[in-house]
Each structure stands twice: as structure tokens, then as C-alpha cells.
Amino acid sequence: MPNKVIYQRIKLSFLVCAIAIAFPLNAVRAEEILPMFGDMKIDRKFSPDPMMMRGMSGGSRPAISIAGRKKTPTGACTGFFDEKPDHTLHLSDKFSYLKLKVSSSDDATMIVKGPDGVWCNDDSQGQNPEIVGEWLPGKYQLWIGSFDKNKYFPYIIKITEVK
Helix, strand or coil: CHHHHHHHHHHHHHHHHHHHHHHHHHCCCHHHHCCECEEEEECCCCCCCCEEEEEEECCCEEHHHHHCCCEECCEECCCEECCCCCEEEEECCCEEEEEEEEEECCCEEEEEEECCEEEEEECCECCECEEEEEECCEEEEEEEEECCCCCCEEEEEEEECCC
């Protein structure tokens, strides 16, 4: 009888080891399954919240040439961007609170153009930009840039209604 118990424990140990080894090999990082660039459409009470998308920041065009100004109420218009927006955000309804937050390994900047104007931000959360507030329905163009010209870094943009 003791041999049977030992055999079952060894068998269970091998099973646990096999699962422990196989799991990390099959695990996928969240960034790898997120869509890159593109359009997003958000309705009230959207799901999942936060909505996330990834891209590459940076470019050669200075912020002032896109934003048309050096500063907005949400922050300075700094950095360098691609000529075309990285994302287009379509809001079907008015949002009394919506947050756009960029996370990057380096110094990212952001410009948003929409029906209620142009908004810029740099370094709201460390070296990452964030724009928070009331948003009108309509189409918004989003540019994610890098502080330094022709420097490109991966980023994740998160859009949430949660304060």
C-alpha cells in the first residue's frame, strides 16, 4: 500500500511540474493581443473599461505644427509626431468624465483634436501624458508623440470612465 501512495504522489508531482513549465510558455502578454493604431468607437457604459490600444510614439513633425499653439488648458504642446493621427476616437454620447492615459517606457506626449478644440499634454503622470475631463460627442483625432525628434517608443493608450 505505501508504494501505491508514493506512486500517486510522484505522478501528481510530475503533473504539477508539467503545468508549471507549460503555462509560462503559452502565456501571452496583454500588449501582444491589443490592437495597434486605428479607430475606436465608444458608447456610454462601454466595455471593457478601460479600452486599450497600442502604438509607436514619435515622429519628425513638431507639436506646434499639429496643434497650432504652444499651450492648451490641459498642458504644453511639446514633442514630435507623425503627420497623420495615430488613432481616431468616435464618441457617440457626451461623457461628463473620460480619461485618456498613455503609458510608455519613455517620454511620450499627446495631442487631441476634436469638436470642442485642441488639447495637449506632456508629463501629467511622470513622463506620460493624460487628458481628463468632459468630452462632447463626435470624432477626435489622437496623436501620440515623443519628446525627442525621430525617437520612437511603444505605448499603450487606456480610455476609461473610472475616476
